[in-house]
Amino acid sequence: MSSDLVGVLAALANPQRLRLIATLASGSNYVSQLARELQLSRPLVHMHLRRLEEVGLVVGRMELSADGKAMRFFDVAPFAYQLTPEAIQDAVRTMEEK
Amino acid sequence: MSSDLVGVLAALANPQRLRLIATLASGSNYVSQLARELQLSRPLVHMHLRRLEEVGLVVGRMELSADGKAMRFFDVAPFAYQLTPEAIQDAVRTMEEK
DNA sequence: GACATGTGTAAATTATTGCTGACACATGTC
């Protein structure tokens, strides 16, 4: 169970992905709808969400809509990272021990 | 006075820069020495430190050594960022209002 | 003067990322 700080930081170091998290923080949503709301192409949203999911910042699930369409909903994970020099020092320490 | 979360995150989203911060957290140090300790080329360390300084995560100062050489020392700034969905939501809000 | 140390920068290369435009596959309605 690696917390992989670098990975999380890399996932967050992008304006679009921050906007995605900000939007999802107000409630779960699905890919096409997010693309419309944030004015991004759907493949792009798909890719950003995958990147966020890989490091556990959001979680996705499949859901069937009333009219039978398979829709992919996402929620933010309740993460909380404290970013201080000391926290980074610890992260680097565990990072360097193979 | 912009806190520019994306900029800070981008600056931190790199293993070498995290190692630099971790090293500086144990005490101030200068460029050539850091390059030796972290096994990186000096221009690379120079560039990473500049990137960190731009967003205020480290601060640099010139200092004259005993034998008269101009040396560039760096210290970590005492930063503390709380990374939660809500904090990101706030950051994006202030980010979107031009 | 040659050699060690330190500083800075610029050019060129490589690797990575962000993004678009296709394509394929479903479902339900006119």
Add this chain to the structure above:
DNA sequence: GACATGTGTCAGCAATAATTTACACATGTC
């Protein structure tokens, strides 16, 4: 069947980031 919605993926291009090598300039010592 044509059209709307939704899903996924892949190829390619453009922009950015990471890295090296080489140069310039200082200082002090052998």
